[in-house]
Amino acid sequence: MIPGAAGDDPANLELSVDDMRRLGEDALARVLAHVASIGAQPVRGEIAAAELCAAMREAAPEHGAPIETVLDPLFRDWIPRSFTTPAPGYMAYIPGGGLYPAAVADFISAATNRFTGLWQAAPALVQLEANVLDWFRQWMSFPPETRGLLTTGGSMAAFNAVLCARERHLGRDVRPGVLYLSTQAHHSLEKAAKLAGVFRDRVRHVAVDAQYRMRVDALLDAVREDRAAGLAPFMVVSSAGTTNTGAVDPLDAIADACAAEGLWHxxxxxxxxxxxxxxxxxxxxxxxxxxxxxxxxPHKGLFLPYGTGALLVRDGAALRAVHGMSAGYLPATPDLDEFYDPGQYGPDLSRGFPGLRVWLCLKVFGAARFRAALAEKRNLAEQACRRIAALPGIVMTAPPHLSLFAFHVTRPGATRAEENLATAALLERVTRRGRVMLTGCTVDGGRFLGRVCVLSFRTRQAHVDACVEDVAQELPFVWEA
Ligand SMILES: Cc1ncc(COP(=O)(O)O)c(C=O)c1O
Structure with a gap:
C-alpha cells in the first residue's frame, strides 16, 4: 500500500510489489514521453523563475501524497524550466548526454542498493567498476600499474590529482609548492588546488600562444623564476581541450618539460x-x-548523464598513498594488487555505484559505437566551422582542434567593444529561435567569442544544418542595437 493511504501501517516503509510496479510504470511512462520529445523541446527553457522558486518553498511534508501529485509539477513545470542540456541543438558550454541505459543502471543500483565502497562487500560489482577503469586505462594507453577512481565529475577528479601530486612531491611541506596551468585552464583546477591546500598565490597562470595553447617557454621561465625565489614547483596541469576554445595544449612538449624539471603532469x-x-x-x-x-x-565525452567523472593515475601507488586506510571494524581486502578496492583509492566509504551506469552503457553499445559517435561529432564541428567561417563578417578565431570552435563578428571600422556586443547579440538571437543554444567566452583580456561545441550524442547533421542556418539568418541583424 502506498504511504498515506487509509489503513496504512505508519511505521512501514516497504511497498508491495504491485505498488512498486505502479510507481515504476508511472515514472517510466513520463520519462519515455519526455525523452522522446527532447528534440522538440525549446533548447533553452523559460529560466526566469525567481517567483516560481520563491513560491516552491514549503515545509517538510508530514504525510505522504499520491505519486501523481508529486510527479505532475516536476515534469510539467520544473524540468522544462532549464537549459535542455541533452537536446540535439544544445551546442553551448559543454553539452550534456544522458544515454538511456545509464538511467536503467541507476534505477537498478538504487533499488538493489549494494555497498561498493569495499571489495569484500560486493566483489563482483566492484569488479565491474574495475573493468570500466581498466577499459579507460587501455583507451588512454596508460600502463598496467595505473589505478583510477570514478568521481562525481571532472572537478573532483582534478582535486584527487592535486592530492596525489602534493603528497608525492611536497609531503607535509605544502606551502612552498607551486602549481602551473595556462590562462585558459578550467576554473575547477584552481578550485581543486585550493581544496588541496595550494592557495592562489601558489598558482601560476602561464601565457598561451595564438591558438590558446600553453606556451612551454613561458612555463619553463615561470618554473625557473619560482625556484630562484626559493619555492617548490611541483605540478603542471595541461588541457586536452579547453572549455573556452577547445584548445589542446602541446601535451608532448609539456610532458618533456615536466620530465626534465621533475614535475607532476x-x-x-x-x-x-x-x-x-x-x-x-x-x-x-x-x-x-x-x-x-x-x-x-564520461558525462561529457562518453555521453553519460551528469555525475560521472574519472581519474587515472599512472602510478596507482600514488593514489593509494593518498586514500589507503584501515579500520578495526572493517575487513581487509585480501589482495590489493590483484583486486581493486574503491575505498583504498578514493575518498568515499559509503558511496553509490557509479560503475554500473558506465559499464551498462559500454556493454549495451560497445566501444565501436562510441568511437563512431565521437568521430562524427568532430566531423560535424569541422564542417560547421567551415560553413560559419564562410559567412560575411565572421572571424574564425579558433578553428576546432577537436569538436569545439570559437569565432567573433566584425565589420569595417567596428571597435572591439562593438564587436563583442554584436557577437553576444548573435548568440542570443540564435538561441531565442529555440532550435540551437550557443554561449560564448571572454579571452585575451576582453575579447568576447561565440562558441559552438558539438558533443551531444543527439547532435547529427540536421542539427548542425540548423545551427549554420540560424547563424546565417540572424547575422544581418546583430548590429541593430
Ligand atoms: C575542460 C574542463 N575541465 C574541467 C571541467 C569540470 O568538470 P565537471 O563539471 O565535471 O566537474 C570542465 C567542465 O565543463 C571542463 O570543461
Whole structure:
C-alpha cells in the first residue's frame, strides 16, 4: 500500500510489489514521453523563475501524497524550466548526454542498493567498476600499474590529482609548492588546488600562444623564476581541450618539460580525452598517455548523464598513498594488487555505484559505437566551422582542434567593444529561435567569442544544418542595437 493511504501501517516503509510496479510504470511512462520529445523541446527553457522558486518553498511534508501529485509539477513545470542540456541543438558550454541505459543502471543500483565502497562487500560489482577503469586505462594507453577512481565529475577528479601530486612531491611541506596551468585552464583546477591546500598565490597562470595553447617557454621561465625565489614547483596541469576554445595544449612538449624539471603532469581531459578512443585523432592528443594523471569526464565525452567523472593515475601507488586506510571494524581486502578496492583509492566509504551506469552503457553499445559517435561529432564541428567561417563578417578565431570552435563578428571600422556586443547579440538571437543554444567566452583580456561545441550524442547533421542556418539568418541583424 502506498504511504498515506487509509489503513496504512505508519511505521512501514516497504511497498508491495504491485505498488512498486505502479510507481515504476508511472515514472517510466513520463520519462519515455519526455525523452522522446527532447528534440522538440525549446533548447533553452523559460529560466526566469525567481517567483516560481520563491513560491516552491514549503515545509517538510508530514504525510505522504499520491505519486501523481508529486510527479505532475516536476515534469510539467520544473524540468522544462532549464537549459535542455541533452537536446540535439544544445551546442553551448559543454553539452550534456544522458544515454538511456545509464538511467536503467541507476534505477537498478538504487533499488538493489549494494555497498561498493569495499571489495569484500560486493566483489563482483566492484569488479565491474574495475573493468570500466581498466577499459579507460587501455583507451588512454596508460600502463598496467595505473589505478583510477570514478568521481562525481571532472572537478573532483582534478582535486584527487592535486592530492596525489602534493603528497608525492611536497609531503607535509605544502606551502612552498607551486602549481602551473595556462590562462585558459578550467576554473575547477584552481578550485581543486585550493581544496588541496595550494592557495592562489601558489598558482601560476602561464601565457598561451595564438591558438590558446600553453606556451612551454613561458612555463619553463615561470618554473625557473619560482625556484630562484626559493619555492617548490611541483605540478603542471595541461588541457586536452579547453572549455573556452577547445584548445589542446602541446601535451608532448609539456610532458618533456615536466620530465626534465621533475614535475607532476596532470592532463585535464574532461572535455577532450575520450577523443583518444579514435585512432585517427590520437595525433591531436599526442603526449596524453605520458601524463602522471588524467581527468576523464564520461558525462561529457562518453555521453553519460551528469555525475560521472574519472581519474587515472599512472602510478596507482600514488593514489593509494593518498586514500589507503584501515579500520578495526572493517575487513581487509585480501589482495590489493590483484583486486581493486574503491575505498583504498578514493575518498568515499559509503558511496553509490557509479560503475554500473558506465559499464551498462559500454556493454549495451560497445566501444565501436562510441568511437563512431565521437568521430562524427568532430566531423560535424569541422564542417560547421567551415560553413560559419564562410559567412560575411565572421572571424574564425579558433578553428576546432577537436569538436569545439570559437569565432567573433566584425565589420569595417567596428571597435572591439562593438564587436563583442554584436557577437553576444548573435548568440542570443540564435538561441531565442529555440532550435540551437550557443554561449560564448571572454579571452585575451576582453575579447568576447561565440562558441559552438558539438558533443551531444543527439547532435547529427540536421542539427548542425540548423545551427549554420540560424547563424546565417540572424547575422544581418546583430548590429541593430
Ligand atoms: C575542460 C574542463 N575541465 C574541467 C571541467 C569540470 O568538470 P565537471 O563539471 O565535471 O566537474 C570542465 C567542465 O565543463 C571542463 O570543461
Amino acid at each position: 596532470h592532463v585535464d581531459g574532461a572535455y577532450g580525452a575520450f577523443f583518444h578512443l579514435c585512432p585517427e585523432l590520437r595525433p591531436i592528443l599526442a603526449g596524453l598517455p605520458r601524463a602522471d594523471s588524467l581527468t576523464l569526464d
